[in-house]
Amino acid sequence: MLTKKIIIANWKMNLSLAETVGLTKKFKEKFAGFNQGEVVICPANLALSQAAKILKGSQLKLGAQNVFWEDKGMYTGEISADMLVEAGCQYVIIGHSERRKYLFENYEMIHKKVRAVLETAKLTPIVCIGETIEEKESDRRDFVLVEQLQQALSGIDVFGNQQIIVAYEPVWAIGTGTAIEPSEAEYAHKIIRLALNDMFGMRIISQNFKIIYGGSINSKNVKKFAALENMDGLLVGGVGLKVDDFSKVVKSIINLPAGRPVKN
């Protein structure tokens, strides 16, 4: 059995409701009948329910960009995992570096969000980790990645078919137009896989986890990433807003190696 590659488009706070509706329709049309990989769009909360309606009958999946850890109550402005499920989501991004930077999301908050999402058993968390430029330049990347994984996932039980996606996103590569060297991504993914193996064991890692890359992927540089052994997919920002370029990215990733073998 081979895992399908996954490509996730994070639309961030870029589109109005009308624009989201328009782009979702274009995605649906572009990917009609596509089932060689998993494609996920993550619009703003405002547009989730409408996007879910449009995506009915298509292979595309819906994700949210954030979630809160409590299930209901006096938490002004927040949204729970159950609410996201109700809106039609199957995925949710947790701990994106923009939230860590602008909203001061910390390790504890990210851990609580992962737990809350796994409790619903209906959502796949996309847990973002990655070093800053200062951490990279002081040679602390490996330590930072392991630390972030442990803080986010320690003590978490993974049951049945529950999927968890770890997105390696070097903060200094996001939105800059320059992705890191594919060999660097491959190295970082190996570190992540080894750390996860230590935490959960190899069987769980090969069955329940995917490790993906994010940071300035475009239709040109993607080809070099497609052949990496330890890469189960991509999280994209900018290129995810242009359906034709995004489709080229998806095709580049899907057409090369047909995925990573899953150990039973």
Ligand code: PEP
């Ligand atoms: C991101 O924000 O997660 C991201 C990968 O953005 P971009 O592709 O624009 O670098």
